[in-house]
Amino acid sequence: MTRQFKSYIDGQWVAGSDGADDENPADLAAPVGSYGVLDAAQVAQAVDAAAAALPAWSLSSPQQRADILDRAGSEILARKEELGRLLAMEEGKTLPESIGEAARAGQIFKFFAGEALRIPGEKLASTRPGVDVEITREPVGVVGIIAPWNFPLAIPAWKIAPALAYGNTVVFKPAEIVPGCAWAIADILERAGVPAGVFNLVLGAGRTVGAALVGHGRLDALTFTGSVPTGRALLRQAAERGLKIQMEMGGKNPLVVLADADLDQAVECAVNGAYFSTGQRCTASSRLIVENAVYDEFAARMQARLAKLTVGDPLQAGVDIGPVASAAQLDTDLSYIGIGRDEGAELLFGGERVECATQGHFLAPTLFAARPEHRIAREEIFGPVAALIRADDYEHALALANDTEFGLCAGICTTSLRHATHFKRHAQAGMVMVNLPTAGVDPHVPFGGRKASSYGPREQGRHAVEFYTTVKTAYTAA
Numbered sequence: 001m002t003r004q005f006k007s008y009i010d011g012q013w014v015a016g017s018d019g020a021d022d023e024n025p026a027d028l029a030a031p032v033g034s035y036g037v038l039d040a041a042q043v044a045q046a047v048d049a050a051a052a053a054l055p056a057w058s059l060s061s062p063q064q065r066a067d068i069l070d071r072a073g074s075e076i077l078a079r080k081e082e083l084g085r086l087l088a089m090e091e092g093k094t095l096p097e098s099i100g101e102a103a104r105a106g107q108i109f110k111f112f113a114g115e116a117l118r119i120p121g122e123k124l125a126s127t128r129p130g131v132d133v134e135i136t137r138e139p140v141g142v143v144g145i146i147a148p149w150n151f152p153l154a155i156p157a158w159k160i161a162p163a164l165a166y167g168n169t170v171v172f173k174p175a176e177i178v179p180g181c182a183w184a185i186a187d188i189l190e191r192a193g194v195p196a197g198v199f200n201l202v203l204g205a206g207r208t209v210g211a212a213l214v215g216h217g218r219l220d221a222l223t224f225t226g227s228v229p230t231g232r233a234l235l236r237q238a239a240e241r242g243l244k245i246q247m248e249m250g251g252k253n254p255l256v257v258l259a260d261a262d263l264d265q266a267v268e269c270a271v272n273g274a275y276f277s278t279g280q281r282c283t284a285s286s287r288l289i290v291e292n293a294v295y296d297e298f299a300a301r302m303q304a305r306l307a308k309l310t311v312g313d314p315l316q317a318g319v320d321i322g323p324v325a326s327a328a329q330l331d332t333d334l335s336y337i338g339i340g341r342d343e344g345a346e347l348l349f350g351g352e353r354v355e356c357a358t359q360g361h362f363l364a365p366t367l368f369a370a371r372p373e374h375r376i377a378r379e380e381i382f383g384p385v386a387a388l389i390r391a392d393d394y395e396h397a398l399a400l401a402n403d404t405e406f407g408l409c410a411g412i413c414t415t416s417l418r419h420a421t422h423f424k425r426h427a428q429a430g431m432v433m434v435n436l437p438t439a440g441v442d443p444h445v446p447f448g449g450r451k452a453s454s455y456g457p458r459e460q461g462r463h464a465v466e467f468y469t470t471v472k473t474a475y476t477a478a
């Protein structure tokens with residue numbers, strides 16, 4: 001008996017139609033379940049329900065909101081193994097990574113439960129005698145959430161929890177291939193006591209359900225994480241409509257390895273950053289920029305380390321890298337591997353599919369020695385494929401690191417305080433890592449990038465208040 005994942009509109013579970021399989025990328029013969037997709041009229045009902053629920057929820061007691069978010073966070077943490085298992089089966093990252101992501105989603109709900117009780121404001125003296133000025137924050141309104149598949153619990157959590165904490169109502173559209181995790185969040189929020197209409201889940205494709213959500217006139221704000229082309233199209237629509245929008249998109253994150261680095265540590269940072277979660281992280285280290293003096297040694301150590309990694313069933317102990325999440329993503333990865341070969345990049349490791357006991361989208365961790373102008377060194381692939389690039393010295397490495405349209409995260413491995421400090425100051429990225437993988441961030445501090453990677457205010461931590469609230473300035477004469 002397979003599980004059926006439903007949408008959730010105005011406090012009711014809605015089956016939808018044209019049921020589709022919720023694929024298990026590690027075992028195509030055993031889908032996780034199935035789900036029904038909504039039509040445009042049902043999406044409109046969800047937005048209307050969120051609009052109708054807004055007046056009461058926006059004026060609800062912060063304690064009520066904090067309690068609901070806290071209950072949701074507690075349930076996620078208590079069930080992190082089970083939720084992690086669902087995530088691993090649906091998205092394909094390994095069980096330890098999946099359980100870690102579930103725990104992180106729970107912590108995010110707990111963090112924003114606290115923030116609901118700490119909504120900031122200011123009171124200032126006016127420049128006019130006898131007048132007071134108050135600056136307060138109010139909810140922005142009905143928030144549309146469009147999320148990708150690569151962190152199907154954590155990314156929805158870091159959008160839904162602040163939206164609700166600050167008194168907004170929500171319509172959430174997850175990526176098509178992870179309906180189970182989205183359903184689990186809705187199920188938990190319902191049990192936590194979210195009133196009808198305050199949180200709605202709409203399942204279906206981006207071009208139908210997503211488009212109907214974005215096109216609904218009653219939406220006040222849109223938060224999107226996904227690809228650059230979709231983000232740019234949504235930005236144009238938002239501009240025409242005056243919709244408040246925040247976007248996190250691609251990355252081509254550099255990890256610089258200097259000659260003075262601890263090479264064992266640098267290899268671990270590179271392997272983790274480039275290949276864990278099957279390289280399907282917007283913060284993945286997809287460009288490994290290595291100073292000439294240690295380039296050959298680093299390349300040899302990477303090859304030896306990659307040979308020890310196990311690709312396979314994400315639920316199995318000892319597996320380091322699960323499958324690619326979908327057939328479409330696997331096609332993209334393989335096509336970039338072909339492009340790398342055609343452009344003359346040298347394949348140092350991997351480059352081919354891996355046979356496992358089940359039929360799934362398994363791909364070997366792949367490392368190319370590339371030049372900075374190669375497409376595999378410039379375009380986001382979003383798979384377990386990294387480009388090793390040679391740098392003459394620190395200045396050259398920094399220039400290469402910044403020579404990209406993206407600016408999400410930049411990392412450096414060095415024992416030099418001078419270089420680490422200079423890199424933190426001059427890396428053109430929203431996040432910088434020193435002697436750490438570029439991927440792997442804390443849940444309580446801002447997340448986001450620059451350049452083509454991001455648009456609008458930061459997500460997570462206290463900075464989330466910028467997007468999910470609007471400022472009011474009130475003057476009172478005594």
Ligand code: ADP
Nearest residue numbers: 146147148174175205206207210211226227230
């Ligand atoms: P990816 O290639 O990683 O799937 P996308 O940008 O296509 O990235 O998808 C990210 C999210 O955006 C998904 O939830 C997807 O369904 C949604 N989406 C895709 N196209 C549209 C669209 N035209 N309008 C609204 N949402 C969309």
